[in-house]
Amino acid sequence: MPDVDLAATVHHSGGSYPVVAGWGIIDQLGPRLKELGVKSPAYIITDSNVMNPHGRRVQRALEAGGIAAHCFILPAGESSKSFELAQAIYQWLVGLRAERGQAIIAVGGGVVGDLAGFVAATFLRGVPFIQVPTSMAAMVDASIGGKVAINLPQGKNLVGAFYQPRGVFADVQTLATLGRRELAEGWAEAIKHGFILDPALVDLFEEHAEALMEVSPEISTEVIRRSMAIKAGVVSQDERETLDIRILLNYGHTIGHALEACTEYGRFLHGEGVSIGMMGAARIARELGMIGQDVVDRQRRLLERFSLPVRAHGVTVEQVLRPMSLDKKVQGGANRWVLLERVGKAVVRRDVPRELVEATVRELVS
Numbered sequence: 403m404p405d406v407d408l409a410a411t412v413h414h415s416g417g418s419y420p421v422v423a424g425w426g427i428i429d430q431l432g433p434r435l436k437e438l439g440v441k442s443p444a445y446i447i448t449d450s451n452v453m454n455p456h457g458r459r460v461q462r463a464l465e466a467g468g469i470a471a472h473c474f475i476l477p478a479g480e481s482s483k484s485f486e487l488a489q490a491i492y493q494w495l496v497g498l499r500a501e502r503g504q505a506i507i508a509v510g511g512g513v514v515g516d517l518a519g520f521v522a523a524t525f526l527r528g529v530p531f532i533q534v535p536t537s538m539a540a541m542v543d544a545s546i547g548g549k550v551a552i553n554l555p556q557g558k559n560l561v562g563a564f565y566q567p568r569g570v571f572a573d574v575q576t577l578a579t580l581g582r583r584e585l586a587e588g589w590a591e592a593i594k595h596g597f598i599l600d601p602a603l604v605d606l607f608e609e610h611a612e613a614l615m616e617v618s619p620e621i622s623t624e625v626i627r628r629s630m631a632i633k634a635g636v637v638s639q640d641e642r643e644t645l646d647i648r649i650l651l652n653y654g655h656t657i658g659h660a661l662e663a664c665t666e667y668g669r670f671l672h673g674e675g676v677s678i679g680m681m682g683a684a685r686i687a688r689e690l691g692m693i694g695q696d697v698v699d700r701q702r703r704l705l706e707r708f709s710l711p712v713r714a715h716g717v718t719v720e721q722v723l724r725p726m727s728l729d730k731k732v733q734g735g736a737n738r739w740v741l742l743e744r745v746g747k748a749v750v751r752r753d754v755p756r757e758l759v760e761a762t763v764r765e766l767v768s
């Protein structure tokens with residue numbers, strides 16, 4: 403029977419895996435994971451915000467399906483993506499005599515997914531890995547595509563791997579426990595997916611903005627499935643970011659990352675930086691004659707309906723420009739810009755004049 407909750411299938415060099423999203427699907431995880439070959443016991447990695455109620459629910463669902471599950475609870479927050487915590491998890495696994503065929507299950511946001519995935523990729527040279535994302539960023543982005551990493555004091559995600567999960571299971575109901583600001587920043591990533599690759603997704607956002615902010619079950623699930631399918635399609639075509647395809651997902655990220663970095667990751671949530679960055683990229687595209695003012699205005703109106711910021715006050719042009727030169731997407735000294743040609747079609751450009759970037763940032767911070 404076809405799986406009605408299946409959003410997409412990711413294809414990669416080593417095989418494929420299902421990306422599933424549904425309302426309340428955590429309760430079905432026991433049989434679903436058994437089908438994927440997950441054995442007893444399994445090892446849940448979660449964080450202090452997510453354990454209750456979501457981590458506990460996953461544990462109960464697995465146990466009801468005959469899979470005993472141990473839980474490791476990380477302190478919530480980006481600082482947990484560290485060598486120290488990876489080591490603590492390795493030692494916990496060794497203490498429990500974990501074996502090679504037994505799975506690690508990440509239940510949480512992108513921090514939990516990245517760290518648990520890094521541990522799964524390296525412990526005993528790799529153990530099965532399952533993603534149960536509970537934040538929007540993790541559902542529509544981080545859990546799909548197999549990028550796993552930890553941070554170093556010198557920078558984010560500097561040590562990592564490509565390590566694909568056996569399955570991604572997003573229970574949209576878990577989003578109801580996120581705060582409004584966290585919810586909105588998550589929707590920013592999904593709105594971004596629409597602008598770069600799926601004009602009909604942008605229409606859906608425009609029709610249902612308020613219902614999405616209320617996490618209304620049907621429409622939220624539909625939009626998340628669609629957004630997950632976009633990410634799954636992109637990573638299936640460009641598994642290791644060697645083509646100019648996966649980079650399209652970085653729309654809004656050049657300025658967005660710079661804003662996060664120059665405020666020491668303390669002021670803007672990631673999706674808020676992306677929202678402002680999308681407005682910067684739209685202005686650049688308009689100045690280059692790629693899109694009209696109507697597209698810039700359409701994007702701004704939609705972001706504002708989600709209470710997302712579209713400008714950045716309290717930072718200077720110089721502060722924003724400095725981290726941009728250190729961006730991972732810089733190649734041969736030039737930033738690679740993801741710009742719109744129209745709603746639902748993005749391209750990569752390496753020829754954006756520095757003066758235009760400066761003028762755009764000036765407009766955003768004024």
Ligand SMILES: NC(=O)c1ccc[n+]([C@@H]2O[C@H](COP(=O)([O-])OP(=O)(O)OC[C@H]3O[C@@H](n4cnc5c(N)ncnc54)[C@H](O)[C@@H]3O)[C@@H](O)[C@H]2O)c1
Binds near residue numbers: 456480483514537546
């Ligand atoms: N691997 C990738 O491809 C990829 C892509 C994008 C981002 N990332 C990484 O993801 C991380 C950001 O992800 P994030 O925004 O999910 O951060 P996060 O994991 O820190 O989660 C944000 C906050 O929300 C809490 N939370 C998560 N789910 C919740 C729920 N359902 N209810 C209540 N609270 C909940 C968390 O405890 C945390 O406090 C970064 O480390 C980033 O580098 C990775």
